[in-house]
Amino acid sequence: MLSLEEAQAEILARIQPARETETVSLDQAQGRFVAAELRALVDNPAFDNSAMDGYALNIADLSAHDFRLPLAGESSCGDVPDVLRSGTTMRIFTGAPLPDGADTVVIQEEVKAEDGEVAFPKSVQPDQNIRRHGEDFHQGDLLYAPGRKLTAYDLALISSAGISTIPVYKKARALVVATGDELVAPGASLKPGQIYESNRLATLLQLRQMNITAVDGGTLHDDPDALRALLKSNADFDFIITSGGVSVGDYDLVKQVFSEIGEINFWKVRIKPGKPVAFGRVGEYTHFFALPGNPVSSLVTFKLFVEPALIAWHHGTPQPLELQATAANGFRHRPGRTEFLRARLQTDKGRLMAAVLRGQGSHMLSPLRETNAFIRVDAESSGFDQGDAVVVIPLTLDTS
Ligand code: AMP
Ligand code: MG
Secondary structure (H helix, E strand, O other), X not given: OEOHHHHHHHHHHHOOOOOOEEEEEHHHOOOOEEOOOEEOOOOEOOOOEEOOXXXXXXXXXXXXXXXXXXXXXXXXXXXXXXXXXXXXXXXXXXXXXXXXXXXXXXXXXXXXXXXXXXXXXXXXXXXXXXXXXXXXXXXXXXXXXXXXXXXXXXXXXXXXXXXXXXXXXXXXXXXXXXXXXXXXXXXXXXXXXXXXXXXXXXXXXXXXXXXXXXXXXXXXXXXHHHHHHHHHOOOOOOEEEEEOOOOOOOOOOHHHHHHHHOEEEEEXXXXXXXXXXXXEEEOOOEEEEEEOOXXXXXXXXXXXXXXXXXXXXXXXXXXXXXXXXXXXXXXXXXXXXXXXXXXXXXXXXXXXEEEEXXXXXXXXXXXXXXXXXXXXXXXXOOEEOOOOEEEEEEOOOOOO
């Protein structure tokens, strides 16, 4: 059985990354992965300009004129100002070009302006309140390399660099299927022995949050023929993600069908929950994940395996954030498998605290209400006490 790290490395080694790209406008590029080098088309700042509303002047003129200069002219945004005349000061606004001849800007709150004359303080320094041409980036600078995932912050930078469209990798297409004779959609009434389905929805929504084109393949009975037929008629997906039926029970047919029509790269990983998880490929380019049926196992294995696979598929580099927090309560662990505990992460007077939530059974959904992180307990650890340092994987940093 593979360790967590071995399974994750196996996935990264096996992924056949996206081969197709498309060009999108900036407002469509959030969350997409850049497919070519992005270089600045302009310098930023494009010209020397003022950082504040105030007065532009040449510092040598101050002592020569007893710190009082006549006001001559104005530089406002979008203007091309005149040259600053020697022995004068020019009104200037934030973002307006610095006139030739000026080497400093004094903010308006520090001067006294009366009758066409401005009185300056003695403390003026050269170069103050000036944003210099090119100090942020230059035309031709490499802003992004292929494989970078773009945020709104990135797109602000890209827009300011004059770039209007971006080549990105096409979004992965994923088919999501649940298996289980007992599963019923909410809304229908339950017969004895049946339960309401939840994994398929959670998987679809997590994929969509990652910008993946996720298609609902429905819920199948534990019937190998139905799964075979579904897989054969959906061979063009980049990912097929199933839930359930991957364990060792008599009705656990998913592994059997995948091994018939494709190749399984691994089955079972030394983690808890989520041990019965399989990864492999059908044909050249369709990757599959058979996630376990227990709802929490399905969420944990999505986070540990599916997320990095999707990032790598889009030519990105998975870099999951791990934080160190202080345990708000203790937990005893039986050595053997790397365990992931549902936890609540919060700050207490600036200190990051992680509480193990009650109800760690992989069938229990009500602790999900509070879950915003997993605590990772290493395979050989015997657990931790309240106050110990623990490793946490945040799921969101928004605790509202
Ligand atoms: P399995 O992996 O098929 O052996 O299922 C393990 C447990 O998870 C069983 O209790 C199933 O009823 C439950 N389960 C399987 N699939 C789902 C699903 N899609 N939604 C909620 N529970 C499920
Ligand atoms: Mg099942």
